[in-house]
Amino acid sequence: MDAALKALAEPRRREILRLVWTRELPATDIADHFAEVTRSAISQHLAVLKTAGLVTERRDGTRRWYRADRNEMKKLRTFLDEYWTSGLERLRDVAEAAQHDKEKH
């Protein structure tokens, strides 16, 4: 999960993810979208997204196609959703233990 979070911390990687959110695109089209960024930089961003499990890659001859792995995103979303809840649950646990200690004394 940390790999995914770090992958998403970079604005261009989030932009790439939006591009391939509903459609599969070849790496060249993705790179063309970023006029100010080199192709090799885009390739590296795609590699990070792929390693983090946020996009899938398909090879077709010499082309590489990418699309968002929405199943993975859904898992991550579920995890994140539960995360904050679990933080407050930890607060509840430690506070209730402290309350219990107070009442014993």
Place this chain on the structure above:
Amino acid sequence: MAQLVREIMIEATPETIWPFLTEPDQLIEWHGTVAEIDPRPGGIYRVFVAGQFRSAGEYVEVVPLEKVVFTFGWEEDGHPIPPGSTTIEITLHSEGDKTRVRLVHSGLPDDAIDDHGKGWAHYLERLSVRISGGDPGPDRGSEGQ
């Protein structure tokens, strides 16, 4: 700007809960691993979580036993939520012998909202929360399952 709200009922008084929000040693019992905090308006809020993330901000409002408000973000280049860019408000409402704890994280980025990105916007909001929450702890959470 998106916001996220979480609430929980705790069987403890605000007097018991308050130090867990304002004393560094007690804060890290549930949130983060190292805390450097000075809970008064203008005071620093800096909490290390999950080793690699440093959250930072500044206290805006502190009403003992009732409310703590601080700005919040991440000290990491290119992070979507830089220090001070969002606000967290935690309020305590006494209800009998219980306390309702309400956490509102507001000012979250919504730059992800686009024509086909409703799910993504929703996701980014949750991401912000995951980051704000920090270390889930080894014995909690369901990641990797």
